[in-house]
Amino acid sequence: MNQLVNAILVFLVLTGFLLLASSRLVACIRAVAIQGILLGLLAIAAQDGHPSVVGVLLPLTSAAVKGFILPWLIVRAMRDADTVREIEPVIGYNLSVIIGAVALGVSLWLGQRLPLPNQPTSFLLVPAAFFTCLVGLVLLITRRKAITQVLGYLTLENGVYAFGAAVALEMPILVELGILLDVFVGVFVMGIAIFHISRQFDHIDTGRLVTLSDRVP
Amino acid sequence: MLAMVLAPLIQGVINRTKAVAAGRVGQPLLQTYHDLWKLLRKGAVYSQTTTWVFRAGPVVGLAAMICAIALLPFGAFPALAPFAGDLVMAAYLLALARFFTVLAALDTGSSFEAMGASREVTFSALAEPALFLGLAALARQTGTLSLTSMLGSVSTAMWMRAAPALGLTIAGLGVVFLAENARIPVDDPTTHLELTMIHEVMVLDHSGPDFAMIQYAAALKMWLLGAVIIAIAVPWHSGNPLLDGGCAIAGMFGLAVVTGIIESSMARLRLLRITQLLVAAIVLSGLALALVRR
Numbered sequence: 001m002n003q004l005v006n007a008i009l010v011f012l013v014l015t016g017f018l019l020l021a022s023s024r025l026v027a028c029i030r031a032v033a034i035q036g037i038l039l040g041l042l043a044i045a046a047q048d049g050h051p052s053v054v055g056v057l058l059p060l061t062s063a064a065v066k067g068f069i070l071p072w073l074i075v076r077a078m079r080d081a082d083t084v085r086e087i088e089p090v091i092g093y094n095l096s097v098i099i100g101a102v103a104l105g106v107s108l109w110l111g112q113r114l115p116l117p118n119q120p121t122s123f124l125l126v127p128a129a130f131f132t133c134l135v136g137l138v139l140l141i142t143r144r145k146a147i148t149q150v151l152g153y154l155t156l157e158n159g160v161y162a163f164g165a166a167v168a169l170e171m172p173i174l175v176e177l178g179i180l181l182d183v184f185v186g187v188f189v190m191g192i193a194i195f196h197i198s199r200q201f202d203h204i205d206t207g208r209l210v211t212l213s214d215r216v217p
Numbered sequence: 218m219l220a221m222v223l224a225p226l227i228q229g230v231i232n233r234t235k236a237v238a239a240g241r242v243g244q245p246l247l248q249t250y251h252d253l254w255k256l257l258r259k260g261a262v263y264s265q266t267t268t269w270v271f272r273a274g275p276v277v278g279l280a281a282m283i284c285a286i287a288l289l290p291f292g293a294f295p296a297l298a299p300f301a302g303d304l305v306m307a308a309y310l311l312a313l314a315r316f317f318t319v320l321a322a323l324d325t326g327s328s329f330e331a332m333g334a335s336r337e338v339t340f341s342a343l344a345e346p347a348l349f350l351g352l353a354a355l356a357r358q359t360g361t362l363s364l365t366s367m368l369g370s371v372s373t374a375m376w377m378r379a380a381p382a383l384g385l386t387i388a389g390l391g392v393v394f395l396a397e398n399a400r401i402p403v404d405d406p407t408t409h410l411e412l413t414m415i416h417e418v419m420v421l422d423h424s425g426p427d428f429a430m431i432q433y434a435a436a437l438k439m440w441l442l443g444a445v446i447i448a449i450a451v452p453w454h455s456g457n458p459l460l461d462g463g464c465a466i467a468g469m470f471g472l473a474v475v476t477g478i479i480e481s482s483m484a485r486l487r488l489l490r491i492t493q494l495l496v497a498a499i500v501l502s503g504l505a506l507a508l509v510r511r
Contacts, residue, residue: 006381010504017500021493094489097496104500108507124508 008042009128016135020096036066077191081198091142103134133159144207146194224440225249227473234477256429266326274321275430281314282437290365292462299365322419333418343495344396350502351389358509368448382508389502394442401480
């Protein structure tokens with residue numbers, strides 16, 4: 001059981017690196033989708049003994065939403081916006097991967113230092129969750145395209161979810177459903193926003209949005 | 218030793234796999250032996266600008282490889298000269314061979330070879346941490362410091378216990394294997410255009426017996442790194458040395474076939490992307506080490 005959890009977490013970390021290294025948006029979206037599915041599996045695998053019906057159904061629902069519906073929405077937004085790659089991120093891909101390696105080290109160190117109320121199933125759980133959060137933050141900060149930033153936001157949320165699986169095994173259903181709904185609506189709104197940005201300005205480069213203002217020149 | 222005889226055959230298997238995948242008949246499996254024999258009968262040509270360093274390069278390279286092979290167990294056969302910590306020795310013998318190849322390349326005074334040398338050093342500087350972290354993870358997992366006892370104690374039971382760590386180690390060492398042996402995602406061994414080559418460009422000026430030594434050393438290096446991977450990936454021990462040895466040899470040829478398939482299905486990466494691949498290898502090995510460290 002522990003091995004299974006470890007394997008899932010390792011794959012989670014690897015998808016994080018894929019996100020940092022890949023310039024192709026489709027690959028990034030696929031990586032986030034895989035993360036969503038992995039997290040669903042993780043939540044089931046992390047439960048000791050006999051999981052309840054709700055305990056299986058809820059992760060499955062979240063895996064379905066994060067692994068299929070959200071990626072589908074983003075792919076549609078991407079097609080509408082006519083972007084295939086993130087062209088020039090603020091930080092290059094090599095440096096992103098190295099930052100990722102440093103972030104992994106920091107997360108591992110942090111995971112050891114952090115006192116937890118109950119022992120998580122795997123010692124890798126907390127570091128992996130932290131690392132996923134950090135990857136999300138790096139994506140949010142360093143990428144220019146709106147779609148990649150949405151992906152960063154989703155990754156950040158995945159990290160939070162993984163942390164939830166680590167610390168609170170029995171998170172209240174309502175809370176989890178609420179988060180899922182929030183994310184769903186968030187991505188939905190962002191998809192529409194991306195569509196409008198790209199129709200209005202013929203690009204989705206957020207760096208250039210700072211020049212917007214109400215003042216008439 | 219078995220490795221000395223069989224090592225060139227691995228390249229034959231890789232080439233045959235590539236040929237089959239491309240729908241060709243391909244060169245004979247023993248082509249590398251024929252090449253070596255042909256080169257050994259030829260005379261060597263030395264440029265007037267070169268010094269003794271140029272002549273020492275292939276000799277030191279081959280000697281270092283043979284020493285490294287002597288530290289390597291295969292199947293159920295222990296290494297010729299195992300001692301605690303010989304994994305560091307093996308890794309540095311590889312580095313020594315590389316150092317002399319690079320020196321010999323620089324000694325020719327050709328700008329192309331210097332370019333190849335610079336690339337080789339750049340990429341091996343990144344491949345080496347991946348190799349070391351992978352070996353360190355393995356050493357930690359098995360609790361020993363000698364290649365013989367380390368690779369010998371990987372078993373199916375250990376796979377059940379620590380599959381993620383061992384899988385990561387194999388993945389990390391696999392990238393190192395491809396990078397160090399100048400195989401396709403990193404370097405294309407078949408191209409002879411100087412601008413795209415890494416390893417081949419360094420040995421352009423070597424000829425005759427010197428070149429034979431270089432090629433043979435390259436085959437031994439491939440065998441060395443491959444055998445480490447296979448020892449982890451094929452963990453069954455039957456107790457019968459012949460059966461285990463056969464198992465390991467089959468594993469080596471399996472690895473050669475996999476390499477051939479990778480080469481047929483992938484294009485060479487751009488030079489800028491290679492660093493990314495190697496950093497990924499470091500991360501894979503590092504993660505393996507973090508997994509077993511607890």
